[in-house]
Amino acid sequence: MSQDDQPGTGGNESTPEPESPRSAVEETTSNGEVLDDSGRRTFLKRAALGGGGALLAGGASYGFVKSEIKGKPVSDYPLIDETIFKPKDQRATVLAFAHSTKLGERYPERTTQYNELQNKDFNFQEGFADMYAIPWNNSKPGYTQMDRALQQAGWEPLKVAGSRMVANLQPNTPLHTWDQSDVEEEQYQFDTEKQASDAIKSAARMFGAVKCGIAKRDKRWDYDPLYDAENDRVLSWKDDFPFEPKTVIVMLTPMDYDCMATAPAWTADGTAADGYTKSSVLASQMAKFLRGMGFHAVGAGNDLGSSVPYAIMAGLGEGGRNGALLAPGIGPRHRISKIYTDFEFVDYDQPHNWGITDFCLSCGKCAEACPADAIPLPESKNGGYGFEPTYEFSDEPGYTWNNHHGIKKFYSDAKKCYNFWVENGSACGACIASCTFNEPDMWHHVFIMGITPKTPGFLHGWMAELHPAFGYGHTGDPKTAVKFWKSGEGMRTNSDMKNNIGTSNKS
Amino acid sequence: MELAQWFFMGVLFTVSVFAFAYLSLLAKLKWYTWVSLFTGVVAILFGIGWAGASFLEGIAQSGAMALMLFSGSGLILMVLTWRYLVVPELNQPAAKSSAQDQETDE
Numbered sequence: 001m002s003q004d005d006q007p008g009t010g011g012n013e014s015t016p017e018p019e020s021p022r023s024a025v026e027e028t029t030s031n032g033e034v035l036d037d038s039g040r041r042t043f044l045k046r047a048a049l050g051g052g053g054a055l056l057a058g059g060a061s062y063g064f065v066k067s068e069i070k071g072k073p074v075s076d077y078p079l080i081d082e083t084i085f086k087p088k089d090q091r092a093t094v095l096a097f098a099h100s101t102k103l104g105e106r107y108p109e110r111t112t113q114y115n116e117l118q119n120k121d122f123n124f125q126e127g128f129a130d131m132y133a134i135p136w137n138n139s140k141p142g143y144t145q146m147d148r149a150l151q152q153a154g155w156e157p158l159k160v161a162g163s164r165m166v167a168n169l170q171p172n173t174p175l176h177t178w179d180q181s182d183v184e185e186e187q188y189q190f191d192t193e194k195q196a197s198d199a200i201k202s203a204a205r206m207f208g209a210v211k212c213g214i215a216k217r218d219k220r221w222d223y224d225p226l227y228d229a230e231n232d233r234v235l236s237w238k239d240d241f242p243f244e245p246k247t248v249i250v251m252l253t254p255m256d257y258d259c260m261a262t263a264p265a266w267t268a269d270g271t272a273a274d275g276y277t278k279s280s281v282l283a284s285q286m287a288k289f290l291r292g293m294g295f296h297a298v299g300a301g302n303d304l305g306s307s308v309p310y311a312i313m314a315g316l317g318e319g320g321r322n323g324a325l326l327a328p329g330i331g332p333r334h335r336i337s338k339i340y341t342d343f344e345f346v347d348y349d350q351p352h353n354w355g356i357t358d359f360c361l362s363c364g365k366c367a368e369a370c371p372a373d374a375i376p377l378p379e380s381k382n383g384g385y386g387f388e389p390t391y392e393f394s395d396e397p398g399y400t401w402n403n404h405h406g407i408k409k410f411y412s413d414a415k416k417c418y419n420f421w422v423e424n425g426s427a428c429g430a431c432i433a434s435c436t437f438n439e440p441d442m443w444h445h446v447f448i449m450g451i452t453p454k455t456p457g458f459l460h461g462w463m464a465e466l467h468p469a470f471g472y473g474h475t476g477d478p479k480t481a482v483k484f485w486k487s488g489e490g491m492r493t494n495s496d497m498k499n500n501i502g503t504s505n506k507s
Numbered sequence: 508m509e510l511a512q513w514f515f516m517g518v519l520f521t522v523s524v525f526a527f528a529y530l531s532l533l534a535k536l537k538w539y540t541w542v543s544l545f546t547g548v549v550a551i552l553f554g555i556g557w558a559g560a561s562f563l564e565g566i567a568q569s570g571a572m573a574l575m576l577f578s579g580s581g582l583i584l585m586v587l588t589w590r591y592l593v594v595p596e597l598n599q600p601a602a603k604s605s606a607q608d609q610e611t612d613e
């Protein structure tokens with residue numbers, strides 16, 4: 001038996017043997033003090049050792065989370081089925097189709113088939129006018145005159161700039177001009193590619209981007225041909241675009257958490273419109289910045305190319321079930337802008353994995369929240385994840401004209417989504433508000449984001465259920481609109497993203 | 508307010524460390540008792556930290572759930588550990604001297 005195992009046999013004379021079964025505390029108070037000198041030294045030693053150990057463990061946990069939230073580089077994105085993949089015609093996107101009466105006349109079967117299968121009487125081209133024509137109801141939170149005014153105010157700068165339709169994929173708008181006459185003759189020379197990337201991301205952060213990544217231009221993600229809906233002109237990259245792009249800079253603009261939480265109420269469209277406005281301004285600034293350094297550059301919102309795969313290639317996030325880019329720390333609550341440029345002396349980012357798409361496979365909160373049932377549930381065929389759409393009527397010839405086939409991803413029915421917008425009187429956003437990755441910027445969400453890649457798959461469904469149980473992600477609740485309109489009380493500081501350490505970018 | 512929360516968490520953490528150090532002087536506990544107590548304290552602090560952040564972000568339901576699930580579980584674990592593993596050791600007459608003897612050996 002060691003001495004440790006023998007009570008009272010220690011050699012320390014200053015620690016007297018207790019003589020009666022008094023409490024341990026009382027035993028230490030024979031001289032009127034709680035602890036004698038030796039006891040105090042022991043106490044402080046153990047406190048220092050224990051505290052130091054706990055601090056080390058805490059530091060290790062912080063380091064682990066910080067490491068995990070940077071994500072792991074992946075080399076298997078994108079997964080393409082070459083037998084069915086082909087470049088995406090911009091005319092085969094719902095918003096471009098809705099924006100063009102000419103396309104409506106040219107492809108009447110799209111509307112006819114949709115109405116027959118969905119038992120609707122819907123006109124895609126009149127949708128936006130019908131949407132804004134729905135009268136407000138001041139007794140219905142989220143659908144009042146104030147909410148409509150917020151929505152319209154969100155778009156106002158884009159309207160003034162003549163660029164409102166950039167959200168509907170209209171290329172070459174004033175903010176995203178193709179005019180390259182202001183490109184400086186002298187090209188700024190960076191010492192290293194990293195210096196160039198850092199400079200671009202520093203400028204992006206200063207302009208207001210919450211994240212910025214840099215991807216190589218990839219023709220698979222560009223709309224080809226491009227389409228000018230306002231003038232009914234088909235545009236070619238080779239003949240009409242002003243230069244040969246080499247690089248696409250991708251930036252994320254955040255949307256307000258409390259406002260988006262009101263979805264699908266009109267209130268939520270206020271921050272969506274504001275996000276479009278700010279992201280467009282951001283892209284125009286970044287394009288001008290590059291032109292000022294002597295390189296060709298054109299900003300873009302939804303136009304020119306598919307934003308989500310470019311953002312994935314730029315290492316900003318992963319593709320989610322709702323079809324949006326899910327960025328760690330902010331989820332889908334952002335707007336994506338792009339800058340096409342011929343500047344290529346940069347340190348390119350690469351796709352990363354945070355376990356987000358894997359989580360989406362068993363989550364499905366966005367699908368449950370979708371008022372239009374446009375997003376496939378995890379229980380649907382292939383869980384809605386594959387190289388081709390599997391949603392309702394997707395096996396009907398021609399019905400999936402709006403989807404980009406051949407890429408392994410989640411496919412949703414954007415036609416039903418847009419149809420709901422029109423019935424609702426504004427864009428929706430329920431799939432954003434309900435997303436498990438849409439969180440306010442507080443440490444515990446960063447922590448959960450960090451441990452998610454290490455959690456076994458069978459726990460993901462359980463974690464998804466806890467999200468609403470903890471009070472997050474509820475949609476269609478009038479109280480959220482009331483709450484939003486009180487969120488300015490005391491004008492609390494907007495602390496968006498300050499804790500969002502890492503990901504693939506330093507900015 | 509976030510800074511105040513972190514400061515408050517630091518105070519709680521320090522108090523916990525001191526409490527553990529003092530307890531180590533009072534009784535010689537088994538290793539699994541320490542593991543249980545440590546787990547309980549971490550769960551309680553985690554729940555309090557989570558709840559503070561949740562209240563600050565305006566999602567009170569999350570704070571309530573955290574207090575119930577994390578801090579509540581930690582508290583139950585601490586109470587059970589204290590009742591069945593710590594108190595019997597504290598009631599041993601030679602508990603204190605044994606614990607200090609261990610330090611002397613170190």
